[in-house]
Amino acid sequence: MNPTVEAVTQRIEQRSAATRRDYLARMAAARKKGPHRGALSCGNLAHGFAACGKEEKQELRSLIKANIGIVTAYNDMLSAHQPYHDYPDKIKQAIREVGSVAQVAGGVPAMCDGVTQGQPGMDLSLLSRDVIAMASAVSLSHNMFDGGLMLGICDKIVPGLLISALSFGHLPFIFVPAGPMPSGIPNKEKARIRELYAEGKVGKDQLLDAEAASYHSAGTCTFYGTANSNQLVVELMGLHLPGSSFVNPGSELREQLTRAAAQHVTRITDLGSDYRPISEIVTAKSLVNGIVGLLATGGSTNHTMHIIAIARAAGYLINWSDFEELSSVTPMLTRIYPNGQADINYFQRAGGMAFLTRELRDAGLLHNDVETVVGRGLDMYTKRPTLDDDGKLTWVEVGQESLDDDVLRPCSRPFSDHGGLKVLDGNLGRAVIKTSSLPEDIEPVTAPAVVFTDQHDLDAAFKAGKLDKDCVVVVKYQGPKAIGMPELHKLTPPLSVLQQRGYKVALVTDGRMSGASGKVPAAIHVTPEAVDGGLIAKVRDGDRVKVDFLTGELSLLVDEQELAQREPESIDLSDSHFGMGRELFGNLRASFSGAEQGASVLFKEDSEYGEQ
Structure with a gap:
């Protein structure tokens, strides 16, 4: 391991010893209650499966078949989340095929900073992360579930879902992305039109034409903002199926990855022999892996708040000095807009997550002794998913060289020797x-x-x-x-x-x-x-x-x-503070912690955050 990465990790663990110990004790107590449906009264359980089919009711009565809760951030106004419209049915069918049950536990709000920027609604954006965490916790509070699938992509949504999942840390969770939209007009051209409009040299119609040619279909926006940073960080933390972050919506590979995630979560519940609760996956080492990946790719600075809040939900105290010290030894391996002209699809074609993960791991910048949803270590995350000649999902090795050095490079030839x-x-x-x-x-x-x-x-x-x-x-x-x-x-x-x-x-x-x-x-x-x-x-x-x-x-x-x-x-x-619903959030707004404490209303400020 790189000595600086090791030292930062150890410092986080030492700083967080008491809070992490308390968190794990709570999760152990929750696990002792067993499959929670067993604690429900007959009336409780009957309410919980009343709308299920006859076969599913019987399976849920037996208490030996996994019931997977789906929490979805679907809406069809957000391009990134529109593909989720039929995921629940697909997931239920895939899980039914392996003898288990899935239910939609609930939905959470999902807003888009791209729509609200410069508008009053943007004032609710950061607050929405903690609202999503609370809404997701309500969804999971029925004691009906043995595991969860989290359907979310964009800015505050994935962090909110992850914070709530960690509150149910005795359960396994897999995060299921939907993928980026195909590339639109070049990012350089979009930026040029924006600057011309700012100078009054082009009109609003031309600006709208350029924006519509960039954000043009279902899928995540292709620039490397918070949404795509979310996907990269969560995959490096071992909460995605390997290589699933940046596969386009509607493709057969995306369909197969979704099915595989649905079926796999049933295998890692406490009802089976490969129990993988999220509390054992999200550790100081996996959090540092996520930070290193973010820094190596020039990801969103929003994660200097989100990762801190996520860590706090798992009992860890992280501060900005940890980010800076990791940045000093993390090479910049990508040039993705706005750090370059290529978008996330170019990164995917150049070698994507498999190439990036292998490079960082082999350079001693990622902890390999971590648990993931698919097993111990990062070996599977250095391979890319593909379909074989029979259409079966499999994972294969990626080449030793990047397929586009202008977008993705090895650690031996980085764009920069620090993380930016x-x-x-x-x-x-x-x-x-x-x-x-x-x-x-x-x-x-x-x-x-x-x-x-x-x-x-x-x-x-x-x-x-x-x-x-x-x-x-x-x-x-x-x-x-x-x-x-x-x-x-x-x-x-x-x-x-x-x-x-x-x-x-x-x-x-x-x-x-x-x-x-x-x-x-x-x-x-x-x-x-x-x-x-x-x-x-x-x-x-x-x-x-x-x-x-x-x-x-x-x-x-x-x-x-x-x-x-x-x-x-x-x-x-x-x-x-008023209009567009902002008056409803006054009490929450007043409870925000500082930015370096995660800008959260969920956790009290701790003096340990500022300690080195």
Whole structure:
């Protein structure tokens, strides 16, 4: 093992000894109750199988056949989740063929940041992760199930499903993806049209044509944002069938992978001889594997919060310093948009997850002594699924060379010798910055601040020419407790244009930019946030701000005595707390932990998070 990866893993285990011990004790107590249907009264059980067929009722009465709960995030407004429309029937049939039963335990909400970005609904996006976890827990609370299949793909959905599954950690779970849509117009062309629109050089019709040609069919968006990062991380944690992350919807291979996942989960319940509960799969080692894979591919910075929250659900305490230290030894092996021009389908064709996993494992960057849903170790995850001549699902070795060096490379010839994630620290607080998508010749930025408290005001300032200068754009009061920490994607095109015009520009915000962040240096997730006493609340126009991603400094260069006399900027956030359902989430919003604690309403803040 790489000594740094080993050291970080051991530090997480030591820091988390008490919380992990408590978690495992709870899971052991839950297991002792046996197949939970046996604890139900006759009336309880009759209610639970009333809608089943005669044969299924008999099997559920016997208490010796597995009953698999399906939790689905299906809706047909989200392209990524539309393929799930007939998965329950397919899963039930596949499970019936091996003598077990499946029931849809429940559905969870699934929203799309791509639809809501820049809109009031985006303020509910991060909150939806914990709402999904709670809704999924309600779905699984009926004590009817011996295992679960989780149907979810996108940004907050998979983390929410995983957090809830870990609350039922005595059960096995397999996560079942649906795959990315086929490639649309080149990402470079899409970005060009967006920037032209920001400059007023093309109209809305042309912009919509470009967007519709990119997001054009059922399946996950093909850029490497949070949705595809979810799939990669979950597979590297051993919760997918090997190689199932990026197979297109509707293909025969995708159909066979779904059937195989459905049937396999019945074999790893406590009713059989190969019991594989999720509590034994999600360990410090598997979490570190997920982080390393994320860093090696330039994945979504949203996971600097999601993985922390997921880890907490399993009794582990992870912080940003762990991410940064792992990043320092993790080579960048991919160039997938926005870190390059290729999309996720190109990555899949170049060798995909099998090639990536083998490279990272053989370089000592992944723990191989881990449990997965298919067995111990990562051997199966270094093979790709395919159909043989008889149409039977099988897994085969991938070649020793990438099929496209512009997209995927071995550890011996990486795009970079580090993972492209840096923690910034200074009097402005702590933040993360994604350096993997920055131009190679870019330098740190120290410049006067231009301050906004609403992302929509930036566009007006840009169009008025007020940003045509070297500047650090500060967008504050965007954090979890303030307004729910919405994505700020709409800032990217105008800031990119300023950069192209030759200005030195950077962004500092207590909001999010996620996996779609681009070539402008962006210090994001600033914590403490403005509404929680962070110094970012005191930044004024003209203050010099330093964003140094080489030394890791994030500082407001204003005399300390002057700062002590300043009052935080007074701001009325009520417009962001009402409308589009936001008024229903006030109590949850006020309960958010800080970004480095996972930005969660489910877990209390622990002092151990900040310990090295």
